Amino acid sequence: MGGTDRNTLKDAVRRIAFRTSLDSLKKQGVEQVSVLGIDRIIALIEEAVHRSLKSRFVGIERDAVADATKAEFLRLLRTNEDLQRQKTEVEKLRDRAQEEVDQMRRELSHQQHALAERLQQGSLPDTSRYAGEDAAIAAKVKDLVGALFRAGDVGSAELQERVLELIIDTVGHERRNAESARRALRDREVENMQRRIEKLTQSLETTEHRLRQVAAMKDIDDGISSIYREVQGLGGGEESYGKKKELMSAIFQANMRLQKKPQ
Amino acid sequence: MEAVAPEKDHGVLYIGMDLGTSRTSVSASNGVRETVYSMVGYPKDVVSKKLLKKDVLFGKEALEKRLSLKMYKPLEKGVLKYSGDGSMTEEMKANLKAAQDLIGEAIRLARPRKDELVYCVIGAPAEASMKNKEAIIEAARAHVDSVMLCSEPFSVAYGLDWLEDVLVIDIGAGTTDLCRMHGTMPEDADQVMYEIAGDAVDAELKRLILQSCTGAQVSDLMVKEIKERYSFVGDTSERVVVELPVSGKPTQFDITEQMRKACSVLIDPILEGIYRLISTFDPEFQVRLKNRVLLAGGGSMIRGLDTAIERAMKERLGGGKVIRIEEPIYGGANGALKIAHDMPEEFWEKLK
Numbered sequence: 001m002g003g004t005d006r007n008t009l010k011d012a013v014r015r016i017a018f019r020t021s022l023d024s025l026k027k028q029g030v031e032q033v034s035v036l037g038i039d040r041i042i043a044l045i046e047e048a049v050h051r052s053l054k055s056r057f058v059g060i061e062r063d064a065v066a067d068a069t070k071a072e073f074l075r076l077l078r079t080n081e082d083l084q085r086q087k088t089e090v091e092k093l094r095d096r097a098q099e100e101v102d103q104m105r106r107e108l109s110h111q112q113h114a115l116a117e118r119l120q121q122g123s124l125p126d127t128s129r130y131a132g133e134d135a136a137i138a139a140k141v142k143d144l145v146g147a148l149f150r151a152g153d154v155g156s157a158e159l160q161e162r163v164l165e166l167i168i169d170t171v172g173h174e175r176r177n178a179e180s181a182r183r184a185l186r187d188r189e190v191e192n193m194q195r196r197i198e199k200l201t202q203s204l205e206t207t208e209h210r211l212r213q214v215a216a217m218k219d220i221d222d223g224i225s226s227i228y229r230e231v232q233g234l235g236g237g238e239e240s241y242g243k244k245k246e247l248m249s250a251i252f253q254a255n256m257r258l259q260k261k262p263q
Numbered sequence: 264m265e266a267v268a269p270e271k272d273h274g275v276l277y278i279g280m281d282l283g284t285s286r287t288s289v290s291a292s293n294g295v296r297e298t299v300y301s302m303v304g305y306p307k308d309v310v311s312k313k314l315l316k317k318d319v320l321f322g323k324e325a326l327e328k329r330l331s332l333k334m335y336k337p338l339e340k341g342v343l344k345y346s347g348d349g350s351m352t353e354e355m356k357a358n359l360k361a362a363q364d365l366i367g368e369a370i371r372l373a374r375p376r377k378d379e380l381v382y383c384v385i386g387a388p389a390e391a392s393m394k395n396k397e398a399i400i401e402a403a404r405a406h407v408d409s410v411m412l413c414s415e416p417f418s419v420a421y422g423l424d425w426l427e428d429v430l431v432i433d434i435g436a437g438t439t440d441l442c443r444m445h446g447t448m449p450e451d452a453d454q455v456m457y458e459i460a461g462d463a464v465d466a467e468l469k470r471l472i473l474q475s476c477t478g479a480q481v482s483d484l485m486v487k488e489i490k491e492r493y494s495f496v497g498d499t500s501e502r503v504v505v506e507l508p509v510s511g512k513p514t515q516f517d518i519t520e521q522m523r524k525a526c527s528v529l530i531d532p533i534l535e536g537i538y539r540l541i542s543t544f545d546p547e548f549q550v551r552l553k554n555r556v557l558l559a560g561g562g563s564m565i566r567g568l569d570t571a572i573e574r575a576m577k578e579r580l581g582g583g584k585v586i587r588i589e590e591p592i593y594g595g596a597n598g599a600l601k602i603a604h605d606m607p608e609e610f611w612e613k614l615k
Binding site for chain 1: 274275276277291292293294295374375376377379380382393396397400411412413421424426427446447448602604605606607608610611613614
């Protein structure tokens with residue numbers, strides 16, 4: 001094995017090793033440790049591989065197999081790194097989904113609170129709100145009628161009473177109109193809020209479902225590699241090649257028709 | 264949040280699938296071979312969903328939790344319980360979804376890598392309707408890069424490299440299919456199907472047990488398990504003794520004769536099919552065809568069935584040789600895998 005290969009193997013071993021401190025080992029009750037240098041580990045791996053190969057192969061064949069084995073080892077190592085990366089990505093996705101859910105929950109709670117406040121406002125007794133207004137109107141009318149009366153043309157308390165009744169009735173009518181307009185506006189607002197809450201709730205459910213799915217993926221199965229790197233097909237030297245080719249063609253044609261693909 | 268689809272440049276995974284009434288089996292080019300009962304269960308309500316922590320369960324797991332699930336057996340007599348026309352009932356729609364989920368699960372069981380092309384061949388019943396086949400294709404397409412269907416008995420024969428003058432008997436749960444191969448794709452005249460198969464044996468065994476074992480209580484599942492363990496035809500040196508509850512108390516019953524009788528219901532239709540396919544074959548090759556009868560499918564595991572068919576063939580056709588395939592459960596899937604492997608690249612590309 002050349003120097004570069006040795007270094008690659010060394011790097012590989014380093015990457016799969018884990019670090020720990022002496023304190024941590026002491027805590028685990030370890031008093032003494034046996035130390036094995038990385039060069040010794042590499043030498044042992046090399047020796048094991050060569051011994052194994054020596055018993056099965058000779059010459060060039062052995063070198064070729066050794067190279068192929070090394071390449072496969074490095075490929076597996078890279079695959080392992082890819083898996084680690086994918087795992088981290090999924091964990092990030094899960095965290096992000098969790099964050100989204102939390103945000104939605106907060107927003108939902110805020111909207112529900114606002115709606116409750118709005119509904120409470122709507123149910124306040126109107127009489128208390130308008131009592132002051134009535135008094136002000138009455139006072140103004142009184143002032144006006146008083147002024148007229150003082151002017152001498154208009155007369156009695158009865159007249160004053162009637163004018164007051166008339167005006168309050170008019171104002172009451174206007175107020176009812178304004179109130180119904182206000183109520184319509186409030187109903188629209190409530191409806192909008194309810195719709196938003198419904199939408200938020202749905203969105204929250206969807207995100208929670210996605211989160212559950214991501215959480216269930218914690219033991220991600222990345223599958224098992226196929227033994228084929230590329231598409232195979234019938235080999236020319238295969239037994240009954242011609243017959244099998246015809247059969248493959250017949251199956252393919254039937255599937256083209258079935259899957260409505262243009263011929 | 265959607266993950267970016269990985270580039271599929273790391274290899275090609277071939278999957279062969281046998282979509283059966285009772286079991287769905289897969290064989291893949293990564294060495295995975297799996298089988299799952301063709302049963303799908305969905306939680307009945309929110310409580311069961313929370314308890315099971317799954318939206319859908321399959322096979323044995325679904326069977327074990329069946330009290331909390333709405334169960335579906337999406338295939339019946341070898342085909343999907345689905346018409347594909349305007350008369351679709353809610354039940355049919357639910358069965359279609361169950362079938363789609365089952366196909367997805369079977370492909371997941373093959374453990375494909377995300378960065379590999381996945382090419383799948385599914386052994387479908389010869390009698391399946393066009394709509395039925397389309398539904399299978401649609402279901403599989405969601406999980407693979409390219410998919411093809413082929414006839415089930417054909418895939419069994421192809422897997423064993425028996426392409427000429429061979430008669431395949433595929434005994435499933437819903438149907439028994441017979442197909443003769445003569446070097447080309449089998450046509451309608453080359454295939455015969457009977458609805459007397461594994462399920463018919465179960466029904467007959469249950470009837471005989473209830474008739475003869477006084478007070479015994481037995482469910483369909485119990486009968487199926489008993490059959491899978493003790494089934495036989497012809498002579499046997501071992502008695503079939505089973506324990507069944509009688510008013511809550513486990514009680515032993517000898518059901519040797521009942522088992523023999525129930526399993527024997529398969530022989531007449533099989534013999535009838537063999538006779539039909541051999542007598543209408545080229546007379547020059549009839550003897551060769553008689554001596555190349557392949558017994559496949561779950562039903563072929565009935566002890567003594569090959570000998571019993573040979574004996575019946577001798578009486579009716581003057582002789583014959585029946586060979587039981589080595590792996591009845593995976594025969595169809597292995598054949599489909601071989602077809603997938605042998606299919607040229609351009610064919611797969613065109614069907615992508």
